[in-house]
Amino acid sequence: MARPGKPVGAITRGTTGHNRLRRCDRWIAAVHGRSLRAAERPLVVDLGYGASHATSLELFTRLRRVVPGVEVVGIEIDPARVAVAKPYEREGLTFRLGGFELPVPRPPTLVRAFNVLRQYEEAEAWHYWDVLRGRLAPGGVLVEGTSSESGRRAVWVGLSPEGPQTITFSARFSAFEQPSDLADRLPKTLIHRNVPGERIHAFLRDFDHAWAVSAAHGAHGARQRWLAALRALSRSWPVPARPPLGGPARWRLGEVTLPWSAIDPREKPE
Known part of the structure; x- marks a missing residue:
């Protein structure tokens, strides 16, 4: 169990919405569903879910279809947001106050952190990648990325405890004129490198x-x-x-x- 204390990180704008992270959710289910099913007690963290519980609930619902025993914990650094989400808890889905320290009972199998690191400097983003990788269970995955407010354009990175492994670009076909339009969704570690x-x-x-x-x-x-x-x-x-x-x-x-x-x-x- 993580030690109680002041949450690590800064409060984000909290902008969110239904189906904003659907593209990433289905990628997680397809690419990492097998490893989640193989875990003895799969724990997934939705870090920085924002002003609404919606994306955590959607992640939970989608993963339960392919990993029936998965537990999802939504973590937010703003106490008011946690209070708003609490009534939506159910078996397997909980909400907690916290930040990059990840106040969960055991190392998570997967952490999804979307639209969290945009407000940080590039060096800080690299640092928090390292912090979160260090919190993962053996063989675990960090999925860190950015999406447009509608969710029609998104880019995310898949990281293992050893470091970044993949980068994924995803968009609705009507949401861009050319692929480089997705550059504004690059993670903070890359957006200034274009x-x-x-x-x-x-x-x-x-x-x-x-x-x-x-x-x-x-x-x-x-x-x-x-x-x-x-x-x-x-x-x-x-x-x-x-x-x-x-x-x-x-x-x-x-x-x-x-x-x-x-x-x-x-x-x-x-």
Whole structure:
């Protein structure tokens, strides 16, 4: 059990809404459902759920369909938000006051932290990645990312206790004109790195090019153009082509995942 004390972190704006994190939820269920089912007592933390309980409840509901015994704990640093969420508790879903220290009874199998680190400096974001990774159960996962307020554009990173492993871009096809429009959803560790000479900039540049040369496929709809663009992009970037991280079944959702090593910044801030 984490020791009681002042929560670690700062209060966020708390902006949230129904289905804002649906894209990430279904990715978690598809990619990490097996490891959650394999855990003896799977515990999932929704860190910084905001002014409404909605996204924690939705995560709980979606994960219970694939991991019947999962427990979800929503953690917020604002006592008023915890008080508002408490009436929505049920067996397997609770809400607690806390922050990056994660006041839970055992190391979590998975932590989802969305729209939490945007207000921090880049060096602080790297630091809190390390803090949260250190709280995970062996083989656990931290999913940290940012979404638009509607949830139609999102980018998230999957981290193991050893470090970042994947980055995922996900968007509704009507929510962008070219793939680099997702740059404003990059995690804090990358958002200032979208400049020439950085790998993330090169990836988004090449993704835009693949999208442009696949324009003819748009006659059959944006989804077909996206699929064609990913096939073109795969010639120069290590886009996973098989489940659970890749392949047509995931790409059709407006999603693409890369190994973190492909876009890892060359230098990290002190």
